[in-house]
Amino acid sequence: MMLYTTRAASHYMRDPEDMLELAIERVNDTFHNSGLGNISLRLVHTQAVDYDEHGSEQFNDLYRMVDGEGPFKDIRRLRDEKHADVVGLLVDDPRGCGLSTRVAPDSEEAYFVVHYACAAVTISIAHEIGHLLLNLETHSATGIMRGDWDLRDLQGVATGFLLFTPQQAEIIRTEVARRASRPDSSRR
Numbered sequence: 540m541m542l543y544t545t546r547a548a549s550h551y552m553r554d555p556e557d558m559l560e561l562a563i564e565r566v567n568d569t570f571h572n573s574g575l576g577n578i579s580l581r582l583v584h585t586q587a588v589d590y591d592e593h594g595s596e597q598f599n600d601l602y603r604m605v606d607g608e609g610p611f612k613d614i615r616r617l618r619d620e621k622h623a624d625v626v627g628l629l630v631d632d633p634r635g636c637g638l639s640t641r642v643a644p645d646s647e648e649a650y651f652v653v654h655y656a657c658a659a660v661t662i663s664i665a666h667e668i669g670h671l672l673l674n675l676e677t678h679s680a681t682g683i684m685r686g687d688w689d690l691r692d693l694q695g696v697a698t699g700f701l702l703f704t705p706q707q708a709e710i711i712r713t714e715v716a717r718r719a720s721r722p723d724s725s726r727r
């Protein structure tokens with residue numbers, strides 16, 4: 540499930556929902572091109588939230604969402620209702636491309652924030668999903684899980700060059716299979 544602020548949405552000429560559909564398709568291309576063709580994200584819901592991220596930091600935006608503060612108060616209920624495994628929030632904050640709660644959380648804690656301009660090239664969504672699925676504390680030297688991107692890197696690099704490494708792909712494959720096989724896993 541992807542949420543977006545008014546400020547982030549104001550940068551799109553087209554409908555932010557269409558843009559998010561396209562972004563998720565590209566994330567799925569990243570999985571596919573990394574040899575993970577049987578793993579894909581399905582966008583179950585998109586919604587605007589009446590949240591002003593101006594002057595805030597992505598860390599605070601993220602935890603206001605996780606804690607259900609103010610405009611995020613219905614997000615947990617919505618997340619359950621839509622059977623979302625992961626919840627992302629699109630913001631306008633160029634100081635960073637994105638942030639996720641932590642590595643390999645349970646589905647109930649799988650939340651991330653991304654800056655709209657990075658999300659537009661989809662790298663950041665795949666990167667944050669990578670953190671949520673990979674049990675890695677650190678960034679890697681190459682590929683989509685590299686750290687220290689600046690905005691120019693992200694905007695200049697074609698998505699096709701940024702993939703999960705074969706080792707990361709193997710970990711993701713195992714992790715997704717493990718989650719899918721849990722008896723309490725009613726979600727997909």
Ligand SMILES: [Zn+2]
Pocket residue numbers: 666670678685686
């Ligand atoms: Zn990262």
